[in-house]
Structures are given as structure tokens and as C-alpha cells.
Amino acid sequence: MQQTLTLHDRDELLTPLYKFDRKFWMVVGFLIAIITPGMLLYVRQLVLGLGVTDLNRPVFWGAYLVNFIFLIGVSMAGTVISAVLQLLKVNWRRPITRIAESLTVFGLMTAGLQIVMDMGRPDRLINTLLYGRLQAPLMWDIASLTLYLLTAVFALYLQLIPDIALLRDTAPTAAPAWRKKLYSILSLGWTGAKEQWRRLEKAITVVSVFIIPIGISLHTVTSWLFSTTVQPGWKSTILGPYFVVGAIFSGIGLLFIAVSLAREYNKHLKEYITETFYTNLGWIFIVMSAVWFYFTLNETLVVVTEQETLEFPVMASKLFGQFAPAFWGMNILMIAATWILVAPKFVSDKPSRNPLFQTVTGLVATIISVIIFFVLWLQLPALSAPAIQTGLLLAFILFFIFALLGVTKWMKTRLITSTVIASAFVLFGMWLERWNILMPTLTHARLMPYTTYTPTITEIAVTISTFGILTLMFVVFYKFFPSISIWEVEEGRALEQGSGE
Incomplete structure (x- = not known):
């Protein structure tokens, strides 16, 4: 397939990549200002040790691990959109596949940072591989994360190749020489020949088939870190699918927000990313909310009904104890998000x-x-x-x-705004859900005195920095590459014209 890029497309999608205007530097400066305090406090943590956090026996995992589980969860956005919808040949996915895939890559990178931040001696991270036990879930979690990240990077790169070649061939004369050289190297000699297109599409299909089970395995293995223990609240076979459902749910929410921010930052994207995307993916969002409520109700109802000696104190701390605000806050946010998504569809105009x-x-x-x-x-x-x-x-x-x-x-009357609000509720609610999985059990550990845990200013600042880093990677990446897959959009146009004829 030969790309047929119009002058309008070139002005809207390629020209802005070479303009580092005031708005871009203001956004970058704001994000650096958010990141800096957390990084300074993390350096202080490296020097003084984990004593500057509230991590202690038996709460060895705190906000850092909550962030880790949350971030690998939102990385499911790329798997759902780019892989599943790619295999199903869904046409409306085309303008947002690149944003979805990049969220997967950047989400996994920042998730990996949380492991480092949670360690008192990050220099000993290599020891988990050199001296790890093959039967330990932690060993397999690191392996799954690494494999998922490498596969996601490869999938994103494959999908970028035709557009990188386009950037190579259309780079303005005033563009820096190093940037032209970068595009020339990364394009791998792409010319748009028929055989190249055939091989590319075959490779994308194969990667899409493999990345789905790899993504599911990462979230399942992460759940085994908890469910293979004898700790109350974690000893459950339902935790694996619960993690996968929550990952897809939060991943779609982050995708909605990322796409909407991209549309507002680059107004020209509104022409390519229309309300059709919000409507269609919104239905998947609604289905995932129903599945999530089913799992949550099932878990809560069983524990409350049986009132097992070790399990019930953990649940009681969620229902009316120290974690009640987080538990009920999570449910309130999820109910509100579901209402915002569902109710307007049944209301008259x-x-x-x-x-x-x-x-x-x-x-x-x-x-x-x-x-x-x-x-x-x-x-x-x-x-x-x-x-x-x-x-x-x-x-x-x-x-x-x-x-x-x-x-x-x-x-x-405000589909996009309401979807973004619902997505924000879901993201905050899903972070609280990860908190509710970890903290009640850690503070009510088996054979240990009950304790409390409150994140310190160091943990809070590092958490804010983490999400600042995620956003900064997103902003910088799309100053060098188009934020939508141009060749896929062109292919979609050709298919629509062909079907119209």
C-alpha cells in the first residue's frame, strides 16, 4: 500500500513536530517542576535508607508497590486496543493505536521504576536474577514484566516504521541533521514496496497474537505475589482474573484521558479522533465496569458472609475501619463513573x-x-x-x-467531557482498589500484631514524580513522532472509499 498523504495532512500532522513553541516548553517546565521534588526526596531516601518512609515490619510494601500494580494495569490499554482490535479488524481503532501502544511502553517503564524505588539497595536488583528461585512468583513477575516490555516496544516500533520513513522523506530543509539521520536509521530502508507492506502486516499480526497472553500473564503472575501466600485477604484463586479485569478497566480509562489531552494540546487531532472512538470504546468500558463490580461484590459478599477468623478482620477494616474511606471512596467513584457512562444513553435529548x-x-x-x-x-x-x-x-x-x-x-450533550470525567473517576478508584488489596492485609498480617501505615511525604512526592515522568515521556515522544498512525489512517480511508464504491 502506497501512502497518499495530502498537503492538509502534512501540515496538520508533520509540521508541528518541528515547532518547539512556548506551549511545549511550558508543559515540559511544569512537568519537570512536578518531578524534581520527588526525585530529590528519592535521592535522600537512597542516602538515609527506607527509614524515611513508613515501610516497616510487617508493612514491607507500601505506596510504591500500589503504584507498580496500578501502572502495569494501565499498560493493558495497548494490548486491548492495538492487539485485540487489530486482530478483529476494527476500523475506528486506527487513529488511536499509537497512543495506546505508547501508553503500554511508558506505563511498563515507570512500573519498573517502582521496583527500584521500593528497594533500599537498588544496586542489588541484579541479585534477584542471579540468585532467584525459579518457583518464586517474584522471579516470574520480573521475567513477565521484561518480556511484556520488550514485546510492547517491538510492537510500537513495527507500527512506527512507515511513518518514520515518511518523516525521513519529508523532513524540512531547516530540520537538524541529527534528526534526519535518526529517521534514516530507524526507517530501516523502508520504501513502501508491496513486499515490505506484506511482511510488516504479517509481523504486526504475529506480535498482536503473542502480546495478548503475555499481557495477561504479567497481571496474573503479579497477583500470585499475593495469592500464593497464607495472608488473610490474599489467599484467593480469584485474584488473578480480578487483576486482569482491573487492568483492562483502568487501561481504557487512561487511554481516554491521554487521547483527550492529545486532542486538546494538538487541536488538529480532533479531525482524526472523533466521537466515534469515544462511543465505541465507551461500550467496552461499560462492560468492563460491570465485570469489575461482579468480582468486587463476589469477593466482599463471600468474606462478609462466612466471617472466617483471619479473613473477616481484614474485610472489617475496609468496611468500617481505618481503610473504610478508601474502600467506600473507591466504590463511590466507580458507581459515579458507571452512571456517567450508562445513564445518558437512556435519557431523552x-x-x-x-x-x-x-x-x-x-x-x-x-x-x-x-x-x-x-x-x-x-x-x-x-x-x-x-x-x-x-x-x-x-x-x-x-x-x-x-x-x-x-x-x-x-x-x-457532552460525550467527550463526560467520558473523561468517568475515566478520571475510574483511574483514581482503581488506584484505591490496589491500595485496598495491599494495605488492609499488610496491616493485619497473619501471626503478627496489627499495625497502621501512612505514606510519608517522601512516598507521596515520589508517587507524584512517577506520574509526572509518565506524562513527560508521553509529551517528548510525540514531539518526534506523529501521535496518530498516519499510514493506518490512510489505509482506513482507502478501505472506506473502496466499500463506498
Whole structure:
């Protein structure tokens, strides 16, 4: 297939790659400002040791490992979009495959950083390979992560080759010589010959077939770090599929946000990434939310019903103990996200005079429900009476329902905005879910006194830096390569024209 890039496409997709304007440097400067404090505190951690964190016996894993599980989860975005939809020959995936694949690569890279940050002596990381036990899940987790990362990088590179050749052939005269040389090397002599296209498409298909089980294996093996122990709350066969479902769920959420930010940063992308993508992937998002709720309800209901001696204290700490705000906050965010995704699809486009469906009602109810939630979270002594607590809880539920009803009409007319809001809720909720899997068990360990854990300023700053690094890699990468797969979009246009004829 020979690329037929129009002058309009070239101006919109290639020319901006060579313009390092004020907006770009402002974004980079902002991200560096976010990253710097965390990196300085991490250097302090290296010098002084893990004593600057709240990690201690028996809580050896804290916010760093929560970040690790969360980041390998969001990396599933590339697997779902680029691999599954590629094999299914879904046409609307074409403009966003590159963003999805790059999220996988960058997500896995930053996830790997969390392992290093969690170690008191990162220089001894190599010992896990030299002296690791083959029957240990940790050994296989590192192997799965490495294999997944290498496969994801290879998949992204394969998909980039035709566009790199295009950059090589269309580079402006004023472009730096080193950049032209870089494109020339990376294009591997691509000329667009028929045999080259045949081999490329075959290679992409083969990699797509292999990357799906590799991605699933990484999340499954990660769950074995916990489920193969005898610790209460982890000793479960359901943890593997639960991790995979959560990974796909959060991965789609991050993809929505990344695509939307790219559309806002580069306005020209709105012409290529349309509402069709949000509508179609939104249905997959809804299905994954239903599956996630099924797993969560199943896990909670079984433990609460049987009230096993070791398991129930862990669940009790989530339901009404020290981890209740995180547990119920997670569920509230997920319910709100699902409502935002589902409810507008069943609401009429006609204006409604019902006060429950007015935006003002939703905003006021949202503010009141947030205030009540924080009052419950703070557990003020003056409001500790059971009757008052019950009243506040009922009031929260009532105003939360009013909030959801009030914003439904507003969401109906703003598909992209509502999808981004729902995605943000899902991402924050899924981070809390990873927290709820780790922390209650670690603080209620078997044969150990119960304890508490609160991330220190070092852990919080390093966590913020981690997500800053992820965003910075994303921004810089797309200043050197097109953010959409030009050749795939052109191929899609040709297929649509052919079917139209």
C-alpha cells in the first residue's frame, strides 16, 4: 500500500513536530517542576535508607508497590486496543493505536521504576536474577514484566516504521541533521514496496497474537505475589482474573484521558479522533465496569458472609475501619463513573423541567455530598453518636443520588467531557482498589500484631514524580513522532472509499 498523504495532512500532522513553541516548553517546565521534588526526596531516601518512609515490619510494601500494580494495569490499554482490535479488524481503532501502544511502553517503564524505588539497595536488583528461585512468583513477575516490555516496544516500533520513513522523506530543509539521520536509521530502508507492506502486516499480526497472553500473564503472575501466600485477604484463586479485569478497566480509562489531552494540546487531532472512538470504546468500558463490580461484590459478599477468623478482620477494616474511606471512596467513584457512562444513553435529548435533572441541582448536591463524606471520614467526636452517623450516611446517599441525577442531562450533550470525567473517576478508584488489596492485609498480617501505615511525604512526592515522568515521556515522544498512525489512517480511508464504491 502506497501512502497518499495530502498537503492538509502534512501540515496538520508533520509540521508541528518541528515547532518547539512556548506551549511545549511550558508543559515540559511544569512537568519537570512536578518531578524534581520527588526525585530529590528519592535521592535522600537512597542516602538515609527506607527509614524515611513508613515501610516497616510487617508493612514491607507500601505506596510504591500500589503504584507498580496500578501502572502495569494501565499498560493493558495497548494490548486491548492495538492487539485485540487489530486482530478483529476494527476500523475506528486506527487513529488511536499509537497512543495506546505508547501508553503500554511508558506505563511498563515507570512500573519498573517502582521496583527500584521500593528497594533500599537498588544496586542489588541484579541479585534477584542471579540468585532467584525459579518457583518464586517474584522471579516470574520480573521475567513477565521484561518480556511484556520488550514485546510492547517491538510492537510500537513495527507500527512506527512507515511513518518514520515518511518523516525521513519529508523532513524540512531547516530540520537538524541529527534528526534526519535518526529517521534514516530507524526507517530501516523502508520504501513502501508491496513486499515490505506484506511482511510488516504479517509481523504486526504475529506480535498482536503473542502480546495478548503475555499481557495477561504479567497481571496474573503479579497477583500470585499475593495469592500464593497464607495472608488473610490474599489467599484467593480469584485474584488473578480480578487483576486482569482491573487492568483492562483502568487501561481504557487512561487511554481516554491521554487521547483527550492529545486532542486538546494538538487541536488538529480532533479531525482524526472523533466521537466515534469515544462511543465505541465507551461500550467496552461499560462492560468492563460491570465485570469489575461482579468480582468486587463476589469477593466482599463471600468474606462478609462466612466471617472466617483471619479473613473477616481484614474485610472489617475496609468496611468500617481505618481503610473504610478508601474502600467506600473507591466504590463511590466507580458507581459515579458507571452512571456517567450508562445513564445518558437512556435519557431523552429533549429539555426537562424536572428539577432533579437540572445541572444546578447536580452541582449543589455534589458539593453537599462531598462535605458529608469528609465529615464521615474525619470521624469527629461530636458527631460520633450512632444515630448521627446513620443520619449522615443516609443524607450522603440521598444527595449522592441527587448529584448523579442532576448531571445526567449535562453529560448527555457532552460525550467527550463526560467520558473523561468517568475515566478520571475510574483511574483514581482503581488506584484505591490496589491500595485496598495491599494495605488492609499488610496491616493485619497473619501471626503478627496489627499495625497502621501512612505514606510519608517522601512516598507521596515520589508517587507524584512517577506520574509526572509518565506524562513527560508521553509529551517528548510525540514531539518526534506523529501521535496518530498516519499510514493506518490512510489505509482506513482507502478501505472506506473502496466499500463506498
